[in-house]
Amino acid sequence: xxxxxxxxxxxxxxxxxxxxYAADCGPAGQSIRILASDxxxxxxxxxxxxxxxxxxxxxxxxxxxxxxxxxxxxxQTPNPAxxxxxxVANSTLVQLMNDGLxxxxxxxxxxxxxxxxxxxxxxxxxxxxxxxxxxxxxxxxYRTDILGQAGVEGLPATYDEVxxxxxxxxxxxxMEHPLVMNLxxxxxxxxxxxxxxxxxxGDFFKSGSAEPSINNEKGIAALNTMKALVEYAHPDHxxxxxxxxxxxxxxxxxxxxxxxxxRGGVILxxxxxxxxxxxxxxxxxxxxxxxxxxxxxxxxxxGITIATNVSDSEAEATFAxxxxxxxxxxxxxxxxxxxxxxxxxxxxxxxxxxxxxxxGGAKSYPMFAQMGLLHNxxxxxxxxxxxxxxxxxxxxxxxxxxxxxxxxxxxxx
Amino acid sequence: MKHSTFxxxxxxxxxxxxxxxxxxxxxxxxxxxxxxxxxxxxxxESCDPFGCEETTSVDTEASSKLRAEKPLGRFxxxxxxxxxxxxxxxxxxEAWRTTDSFRVFWDRVFNLPxxxxxTFTITYTIVVTPFVLILGFFVALGVNNLPKILKGPTIFSSxxxxxxxxxxxxxxxxxxxxxxxxxxxxLQKIFNDNSLSLKASPLxxxxxxxxxxxxxxxxxxxxxxxxxxxxxxxxxxxxxxxxGATKLQRMRHVVIPxxxxxxxxxxxxxxxxxxxxxxxxxxxxxxxxxxxxxxxIFSHLRESAFPLYNVAGATSMITILGVTILLTPVLIRTWxxxxxxxx
Numbered sequence: 001x002x003x004x005x006x007x008x009x010x011x012x013x014x015x016x017x018x019x020x021y022a023a024d025c026g027p028a029g030q031s032i033r034i035l036a037s038d039x040x041x042x043x044x045x046x047x048x049x050x051x052x053x054x055x056x057x058x059x060x061x062x063x064x065x066x067x068x069x070x071x072x073x074x075x076q077t078p079n080p081a082x083x084x085x086x087x088v089a090n091s092t093l094v095q096l097m098n099d100g101l102x103x104x105x106x107x108x109x110x111x112x113x114x115x116x117x118x119x120x121x122x123x124x125x126x127x128x129x130x131x132x133x134x135x136x137x138x139x140x141x142y143r144t145d146i147l148g149q150a151g152v153e154g155l156p157a158t159y160d161e162v163x164x165x166x167x168x169x170x171x172x173x174x175m176e177h178p179l180v181m182n183l184x185x186x187x188x189x190x191x192x193x194x195x196x197x198x199x200x201x202g203d204f205f206k207s208g209s210a211e212p213s214i215n216n217e218k219g220i221a222a223l224n225t226m227k228a229l230v231e232y233a234h235p236d237h238x239x240x241x242x243x244x245x246x247x248x249x250x251x252x253x254x255x256x257x258x259x260x261x262x263r264g265g266v267i268l269x270x271x272x273x274x275x276x277x278x279x280x281x282x283x284x285x286x287x288x289x290x291x292x293x294x295x296x297x298x299x300x301x302x303g304i305t306i307a308t309n310v311s312d313s314e315a316e317a318t319f320a321x322x323x324x325x326x327x328x329x330x331x332x333x334x335x336x337x338x339x340x341x342x343x344x345x346x347x348x349x350x351x352x353x354x355x356x357x358x359x360g361g362a363k364s365y366p367m368f369a370q371m372g373l374l375h376n377x378x379x380x381x382x383x384x385x386x387x388x389x390x391x392x393x394x395x396x397x398x399x400x401x402x403x404x405x406x407x408x409x410x411x412x413x
Numbered sequence: 414m415k416h417s418t419f420x421x422x423x424x425x426x427x428x429x430x431x432x433x434x435x436x437x438x439x440x441x442x443x444x445x446x447x448x449x450x451x452x453x454x455x456x457x458e459s460c461d462p463f464g465c466e467e468t469t470s471v472d473t474e475a476s477s478k479l480r481a482e483k484p485l486g487r488f489x490x491x492x493x494x495x496x497x498x499x500x501x502x503x504x505x506x507e508a509w510r511t512t513d514s515f516r517v518f519w520d521r522v523f524n525l526p527x528x529x530x531x532t533f534t535i536t537y538t539i540v541v542t543p544f545v546l547i548l549g550f551f552v553a554l555g556v557n558n559l560p561k562i563l564k565g566p567t568i569f570s571s572x573x574x575x576x577x578x579x580x581x582x583x584x585x586x587x588x589x590x591x592x593x594x595x596x597x598x599x600l601q602k603i604f605n606d607n608s609l610s611l612k613a614s615p616l617x618x619x620x621x622x623x624x625x626x627x628x629x630x631x632x633x634x635x636x637x638x639x640x641x642x643x644x645x646x647x648x649x650x651x652x653x654x655x656x657g658a659t660k661l662q663r664m665r666h667v668v669i670p671x672x673x674x675x676x677x678x679x680x681x682x683x684x685x686x687x688x689x690x691x692x693x694x695x696x697x698x699x700x701x702x703x704x705x706x707x708x709x710i711f712s713h714l715r716e717s718a719f720p721l722y723n724v725a726g727a728t729s730m731i732t733i734l735g736v737t738i739l740l741t742p743v744l745i746r747t748w749x750x751x752x753x754x755x756x
Contacts, residue, residue: 090461097471120462135462209469235609370454394524411449
């Protein structure tokens with residue numbers, strides 16, 4: 001007990017003595033409640049905010065859960081809302097905005113956001129709705145030793161080159177299924193289609209409306225590319241999401257991966273895998289179609305929002321605390337946890353893939369209000385095609401039919 | 414018992430049933446008749462760290478005004494039940510008109526999510542229920558004939574599959590049947606086929622789910638039968654023995670008739686349970702090859718951004734209807750028995 005108290009006092013003194021206490025925390029004595037997903041970069045930002053302004057606030061609660069996306073709308077609808085801030089990504093911002101649960105931040109940015117960069121501001125028609133702090137996207141992972149063994153020169157940059165490399169690895173008898181992708185039925189399989197469809201230059205909706213427009217040549221071409229890739233994927237691919245694909249990679253059972261950038265740091269660290277795998281893993285940009293220029297990936301950002309249904313002073317205190325965490329010091333302490341959008345980030349090998357994908361001109365995950373419905377339909381209806389029991393045309397017809405039925409019920413059509 | 418005494422006796426549980434079961438079902442039914450208000454969409458320009466794009470967003474002020482006026486949404490009648498998400502009258506009708514062989518017609522119908530789920534749910538119920546009954550019965554017989562000292566531990570270990578939470582049990586098996594898991598790798602070795610995967614083939618997935626269902630539920634029928642076996646009248650058995658009945662004949666003419674009411678009871682519970690099969694599908698990540706009605710409801714509710722309450726509600730109503738239809742024959746039989754005994 002005595003020791004515990006001593007450490008507490010010690011921590012308090014350090015806090016008082018360090019410069020961070022000088023952070024501008026806005027109105028004192030407010031309640032700050034944050035709902036966020038659960039990965040290291042978000043812990044870093046929210047933790048820095050708590051370190052800076054936790055003492056000035058009456059309470060500072062952080063709920064980090066991978067289920068954040070499922071509970072956020074229900075939690076934020078009542079007045080006062082359960083959380084003063086939700087940390088969101090592209091799609092979840094839309095999810096909250098559809099119900100009007102986030103407030104514009106223009107005034108607060110003017111008051112507390114002097115150190116934020118212009119490209120951190122997420123705007124919808126000049127209203128700042130969120131402040132992004134990190135970027136993420138899917139991209140390629142390669143095992144250079146295995147590519148070398150199979151006689152592949154350089155890193156594949158197009159889907160055709162990826163397929164050719166996979167075939168060479170298979171033909172050389174090194175691996176029967178050299179490719180890993182997140183193809184779990186539902187959100188993941190839909191997302192893979194999105195990336196390949198964007199690489200083919202496709203549009204999801206007819207301009208300005210909620211009418212779907214994926215049942216076209218580009219959609220069919222994207223599906224055929226997807227099918228060709230799946231031939232080289234692990235037989236259980238329809239049950240595999242990020243954790244499983246990362247596991248296969250770290251176990252040395254794959255040579256070509258299409259995975260999230262946020263897994264790069266975890267794979268390249270010295271835990272969970274052998275030296276052979278880690279030292280030969282190289283991250284590179286998402287592939288394009290042959291002759292095309294758009295990398296097949298969706299760019300994501302993660303950022304903070306402030307709830308509509310809380311008092312102005314709580315909103316102000318929450319905002320001040322959170323942006324006080326987005327500093328160069330925080331980034332330098334957690335450099336390899338994410339691809340930071342904040343000044344002071346030094347891109348390491350784990351950031352190479354996302355950087356190449358973003359600078360190659362990949363598209364952001366679309367921010368259409370009705371995108372989630374289409375994504376769900378894709379996730380459910382493409383499976384029959386991948387299993388080989390349905391044609392590409394039929395699969396896309398099904399997707400559109402499911403989407404239209406859902407969109408009508410939800411009031412978008 | 415006097416009728417009024419009976420009434421006061423069941424009043425508390427009746428109230429709870431009405432409040433927590435009957436009324437919610439009514440409210441789910443009402444919900445299933447309504448759909449969301451029209452969303453007022455506006456085209457806007459959105460900018461993020463990677464550039465600006467033209468997108469659509471919801472005019473929340475206009476939308477929330479509509480919602481405040483009519484919180485239930487727009488009345489849609491039974492259209493939710495008949496549209497593509499559920500019974501799909503139009504699609505099924507068209508498939509009937511445009512296909513000439515039953516096989517092609519069935520393929521088209523099976524492509525619709527509801528019929529796909531219904532097929533699996535019914536198959537699962539029909540296959541798992543008798544297997545659980547029979548397996549449980551034989552386990553009970555076996556345990557009943559064990560020496561006393563072994564009975565306790567055997568009963569406990571036979572009950573284990575049911576004690577393990579369904580989700581945990583299926584997750585453990587999920588990893589065991591993985592290509593790198595104990596069972597999966599052994600199977601690959603036996604058949605000498607490195608791409609053999611229980612998770613990749615629809616047929617093997619179905620079999621795996623049903624075997625899991627039998628494994629998980631057998632202890633239930635075992636323990637009920639075992640309790641029943643303790644009450645088999647010894648005098649009748651002895652009389653049969655004196656009459657020269659063989660072991661098989663005693664089983665056939667004394668033990669099984671004595672256990673018949675239990676068979677009906679277990680069948681009733683199993684039919685209900687199996688028709689609502691859900692956890693194994695989630696635990697085995699089997700959505701690609703097998704979906705059940707309960708899973709369908711879950712997936713419609715799950716998507717927090719766009720929960721389709723009407724579709725989930727309608728699917729629930731149909732599930733309740735399905736359970737009722739399944740139980741009717743058993744209930745009628747019980748009712749007849751009851752009347753016969755009453756007079």
